[in-house]
Amino acid sequence: MSTSINAPYHHGNLRRALLEAALIILEREGEAGLGLRDLARAVGVSAAAPYRHFDGRAALLEALAVTGFQRFTAAMEAIPLANPPDLMAAMGKTYVLFALDNANLFRLMFSPQLKRTAAPACAWPPTRRSKPCAISAVATPRPAASPRSRPWARVHGLAVLLLDGQIAIRAGEDTEALIAEIVRTSLRLAPAILPV
Amino acid sequence: MSTSINAPYHHGNLRRALLEAALIILEREGEAGLGLRDLARAVGVSAAAPYRHFDGRAALLEALAVTGFQRFTAAMEAIPLANPPDLMAAMGKTYVLFALDNANLFRLMFSPQLKRTAAPACAWPPTRRSKPCAISAVATPRPAASPRSRPWARVHGLAVLLLDGQIAIRAGEDTEALIAEIVRTSLRLAPAILPV
DNA sequence: CAGATATGTGAACATTGATAACATGGAGCG
DNA sequence: CGCTCCATGTTATCAATGTTCACATATCTG
Missing domain, CATH: 1.10.10 (Arc Repressor Mutant, subunit A)
Incomplete structure (x- = not known):
């Protein structure tokens, strides 16, 4: 220890x-x-x-955001491998749960006030780098145009909707199961996942 | 004048x-x-x-948010009436463009740091109150469960994705047309709009 | 062991949100 | 008109914050 x-x-x-x-x-x-x-x-x-x-408060915030991305990546890496649809669902669920469990950190990670000097440390979108079939970039080119990027955009939107309270979760409800279902529903609408 | x-x-x-x-x-x-x-x-x-x-800075921010919701509502009311699908598309486009044109204000409107004492003034989701067929609530019950609420949730998510830079718009691109297309694509995936 | 370097302290400064005591100018009433 | 009252605005002031600087102390290197 x-x-x-x-x-x-x-x-x-x-x-x-x-x-x-x-x-x-x-x-x-x-x-x-x-x-x-x-x-x-x-x-x-x-x-x-x-x-x-x-260097100051801003730098502290940026370091926090980097930490957030590291933990986020770690959570993603911890997902056991599976065939693409199941993997995708699991990653989506992890994504959303991470956002809910670390609401303010998640907001900070995507805050526009970040100067993002440490951009490479802020790894997004999520990948399972050990898997060649992993889902790839969304932010870099123009993701809306790339069909295989849409799922992440959708899951991110879902997370933010939950954070913003536009999708309310009743108290005493099985949060995890509910999230899983919402993610599944949301992803079902997405175009098929294309292997890279 | x-x-x-x-x-x-x-x-x-x-x-x-x-x-x-x-x-x-x-x-x-x-x-x-x-x-x-x-x-x-x-x-x-x-x-x-x-x-x-x-009463202080917080109150000022809250007043700003209220102003934002008023302008938002005004923008919605300004949309000419049409048959539901076209109306929906127009409202979605207005929604997203409002968010992009007033990025920081939009963020503030949904910021968790607001105490929302003036909650009634913060009218969301958007409605065209003159139209009985208008689209109704999303936030109040549990919107994820209500099929006719999903479109707004989806459009909100879309707006946030654009704000967060997860959906990039290339410089010199026809923003408005692009938004319209994204909204259309996004709404096409939504379940049919149910008249109230 | 000695000096250099990294790390932490204490005292300052400018700026900010906030409050209180005072000033002012218009509204309303005789 | 003249008087008072109240909403509005000002000045002075305070505590707290981010930040910096000169100084102290612990650790490392030669």
């Missing part, structure tokens, strides 16, 4: 601690409620300390 | 002036770049003046 929690440095691995605390605050208070001083206070460190690890 | 620009009050109709200036700043600088002091300065008034008209 001596992987990363230990203190290789002076006060501990601050950068990681900051990011973790920031993720919690972000999810609880929203992006506007994430202040650098609060953050420093939460980690038990001086107000100027974060500046040793991030 | 003496409709509303004139000065019925002391310094002029400040509330309206503030809202108009705020809309411009919001579109140019984004929500984060909209400061009360900048705003006051832009209108040529003291920094404390806006507080006579809005």
Whole structure:
């Protein structure tokens, strides 16, 4: 367990601690409620300390977004392989659940206020890189024109609709099953998935 | 032209002036770049003046959102009546174009940071109230379950996808025609529109 | 062990949202 | 007309925030 929690440095691995605390605050208070001083206070460190690890608030937010994309990718990679239709459904479900479980982070990941200097770290759209049949790009060319890109666009739209409350989930409902069904319905309307 | 620009009050109709200036700043600088002091300065008034008209920054943002919904509704009402399929397509196109033309305002309208005390003023989903055959609610019950609500959910998702850059529009392209086509394609997949 | 470098601290500064006390000008009434 | 009252706007002020700078301390390298 001596992987990363230990203190290789002076006060501990601050950068990681900051990011973790920031993720919690972000999810609880929203992006506007994430202040650098609060953050420093939460980690038990001086107000100027974060500046040793991030160029400023904007850079901190960008690092958070990168973290988000990493976790997002990890969640995708964790999906067991399957034949394309099932895989697609599973990825869609994972996509939407990730958005719901990390609402503010997800919003941040696609926020226009990001300068995206670390663009390559923000890997989108999702892929299963181990699978040559994986679904590929959507954002780069003009995705609307590419039939095999539409499913992701649709799933993303679905996620945002849920986040925006345009598709409400009644309390006490089986969220996961409901999501799965919505995704399935949504994808059924999509054109067939083309192997790359 | 003496409709509303004139000065019925002391310094002029400040509330309206503030809202108009705020809309411009919001579109140019984004929500984060909209400061009360900048705003006051832009209108040529003291920094404390806006507080006579809005309870604070949050209230100002909420008022902006309400304004957005009003303009949105107005845009919808301006659509000439037609038979349901054509009407639907026209409303979808208007919906998406509104989102693109007022990107930051649109984002604000659906932002989770709004307390929505003025909920009734935030009229969504869009309706053509003069038409009994109009399309009705989506958000209130559980829209995913209601077949006739899905088109709006889909159009909203489309708008957000465009805003988030997941569906890119190449520069110098006929935006309007492209949007119309995307909306048409998207709606064609939707279940038939049911008259209310 | 010594110096260089990375990391954290404390004190500052400008700016912001917000509030309170004061000023002003028009509306309404005698 | 003249007076008061109230909505509106101003100035002064405060606490909090992002940011920077000079300084301190721990870690690493030679």
